[in-house]
Amino acid sequence: MMNSSFREAVWDVVAGIPEGYVLTYGQVAALAGLPNAARRVSGALGQAPKNRKLPWHRVINVQGKISIPRESRWYQRQKELLQDEGVVLLKGKVDLQRFGWKGVADRLMWHPPDEE
DNA sequence: AAACTGACTGATC
């Protein structure tokens, strides 16, 4: 049946992202069943029940960067969590379609920080 | 019920 909400599907997908890996909002949306609902993912994450303890920080934008506004206190938090897991954010775009999860994580990790 | 809102994206300039 189709009774589970997109929101819940998102939580399940995010809960399954392994440490050291990242997915984009669009990728999570697609895995959750709605390929064009990237924007909904952010809302779903913000609404996740506290007891779920999701690795919300493993979701970044397709540009390979953090989407949370710089002025938000969560921006720095997400950056720390990712760096603690060995994930280095790229400045350029990530080709998710072609590389998939592991490929994306590998690419993210072999690029040195702040590379032009 | 109609409008508004985003932790988005891809295209375009």
Added chain:
DNA sequence: AGATCAGCCAGTT
């Protein structure tokens, strides 16, 4: 590279 725009879609107003 950075700014702007138009689609996107369900939860909130």
